[in-house]
Amino acid sequence: MDVCIINGSPRKEKSNSRIIIDYMSSMLEGNNIKVHGIFNTGISLEKIKKDIDKCCALILVFPLYVDSIPSQMLEFMMELEKRGVINKNIVVYCAVNNGFYEGAQNRIAIEQVRNWSRKIQVQWGQGIGIGSGEILPHLKKVPLGSGPLRNLGKVLEKFTENIKLTRKGEDIYINPNYPRFLWKIQASLSWIFKARKNKVKIWEILKKI
Amino acid sequence: MKVIIHDMEDMNFNKMFEENMLRDDKEIKIISNNGKIKGCIGCFCCWTKTPGVCILKDEYNNIGEILSKANEVIIISKCIYGSYSPFVKNILDRSIPYLLPFFKIQNKEIHHKIRYKNRFNLKVYFYGENITEEEKDTAKKLIKANKLNINFDKYDILFRIPEEL
Numbered sequence: 102m103d104v105c106i107i108n109g110s111p112r113k114e115k116s117n118s119r120i121i122i123d124y125m126s127s128m129l130e131g132n133n134i135k136v137h138g139i140f141n142t143g144i145s146l147e148k149i150k151k152d153i154d155k156c157c158a159l160i161l162v163f164p165l166y167v168d169s170i171p172s173q174m175l176e177f178m179m180e181l182e183k184r185g186v187i188n189k190n191i192v193v194y195c196a197v198n199n200g201f202y203e204g205a206q207n208r209i210a211i212e213q214v215r216n217w218s219r220k221i222q223v224q225w226g227q228g229i230g231i232g233s234g235e236i237l238p239h240l241k242k243v244p245l246g247s248g249p250l251r252n253l254g255k256v257l258e259k260f261t262e263n264i265k266l267t268r269k270g271e272d273i274y275i276n277p278n279y280p281r282f283l284w285k286i287q288a289s290l291s292w293i294f295k296a297r298k299n300k301v302k303i304w305e306i307l308k309k310i
Numbered sequence: 311m312k313v314i315i316h317d318m319e320d321m322n323f324n325k326m327f328e329e330n331m332l333r334d335d336k337e338i339k340i341i342s343n344n345g346k347i348k349g350c351i352g353c354f355c356c357w358t359k360t361p362g363v364c365i366l367k368d369e370y371n372n373i374g375e376i377l378s379k380a381n382e383v384i385i386i387s388k389c390i391y392g393s394y395s396p397f398v399k400n401i402l403d404r405s406i407p408y409l410l411p412f413f414k415i416q417n418k419e420i421h422h423k424i425r426y427k428n429r430f431n432l433k434v435y436f437y438g439e440n441i442t443e444e445e446k447d448t449a450k451k452l453i454k455a456n457k458l459n460i461n462f463d464k465y466d467i468l469f470r471i472p473e474e475l
Contacts, residue, residue, distance in 0.1 A: 166403045169452055292412065301359060
C-alpha cells in the first residue's frame with residue numbers, strides 16, 4: 102500500500118514530528134512509504150502532490166502552533182486544495198504534537214484537518230493528539246511503549262493498524278506516562294538551561310520590552 | 311492602544327477604515343500583509359536568546375511588544391478550515407514572545423505564563439464566501455482556546471461575507 106507522510110514542522114529532520122514519523126514508519130514497515138517535509142528544499146510541490154495523488158493513506162504530522170495548524174502548513178494545505186487532489190479514495194490521518202502536557206490541546210488542529218479533508222472531498226480517517234512533544238528527543242534510548250513513551254506506543258499501534266486497513270477511528274489524545282507536576286518542573290528548568298546556553302540569565306528571560 | 315490585524319487587500323481595508331469610526335481612535339496600530347513576512351521557525355529564540363523579541367529579521371518581529379500595549383485587538387481574517395488565514399495565523403504564531411516559556415495550570419490544563427500584566431479585549435471578524443457550520447464551530451473553539459493561551463480578556467466573534475465587512 103502506498104502511504105504518504107507529510108512533515109509540517111519547520112524544524113525539519115530535527116523536529117519532534119520527525120521522531121513521530123520514524124516511529125510510525127517502522128510500524129508501517131512493508132508498505133511503500135514516502136515522507137516529504139514541506140520545508141525541505143529541492144522538492145517541488147508538484148512532486149509531493151504526485152505522491153499524494155497515488156497514495157491510499159495520507160498522514161499529516163505537524164506541531165501545534167497557538168492552538169492550531171502552523172501558518173506554513175496551512176498554506177501548504179490551501180495550495181493542495183487549489184490544485185485539486187485527484188485521487189478521492191485517499192484517507193487522511195493526522196498526528197499533532199504540542200509542547201504542553203495534554204494531548205487534548207491538539208483537538209482544534211485535528212478538527213481543522215478534518216474540515217480540510219471535507220473541503221478537498223477525501224475521506225477522513227483519524228487524528229491523534231500527542232502531548233509533550235518536546236520530551237521526545239530526550240527519550241531516544243527509551244523503547245517506544247515503555248516508560249514515559251508507554252501511552253504513545255499504545256496509541257501509535259492502534260493508529261498505524263487503522264492506517265494499514267485505511268480504517269476510520271475515533272480521535273485519540275494522549276499525555277506522556279509521566280507525572281504532570283514533575284513534567285512542569287523539568288519543562289520550566291529546561292527553558293532556563295536553554296537560555297543559559299545563549300548566555301541569557303533567568304531574570305533576562307522575564308524581561309518586558 | 312487599538313491594534314488591527316487584517317489580511318485584506320490594502321484598498322479594501324482603507325475604504326472600510328475610512329467609512330468606519332475607527333479613524334477617530336487616537337492610537338491605532340495596523341498590522342497588514344506587506345508580502346514579505348517570514349514564517350515562525352519554532353526556534354524559541356524569542357524566549358531563550360532575545361527574550362520578548364522574535365529573532366527573524368522583518369517588520370513583524372515585535373508583535374509581543376505591540377500586544378503588550380493593546381487594550382483592544384481587532385482581527386479581520388478569512389476563515390480557512392476553521393482557522394485564521396495564513397497571514398493572520400503567522401502573526402499569531404510570531405506573537406509568542408508576548409508570553410513566557412514557563413508554565414501555569416489554568417482550567418486544569420498547562421498553559422504559558424504571561425510576560426506582561428496588561429490584558430486586551432479581542433474582536434474577530436471571520437469572513438469568507440462558503441464558511442461551513444463545522445468551520446464556524448471550529449473557529450469558535452479556536453478563539454476560546456486562544457483566550458487561555460494568549461491570555462486576552464473578553465472576546466467577540468462575528469462571521470461575515472466579504473461584502474458585509
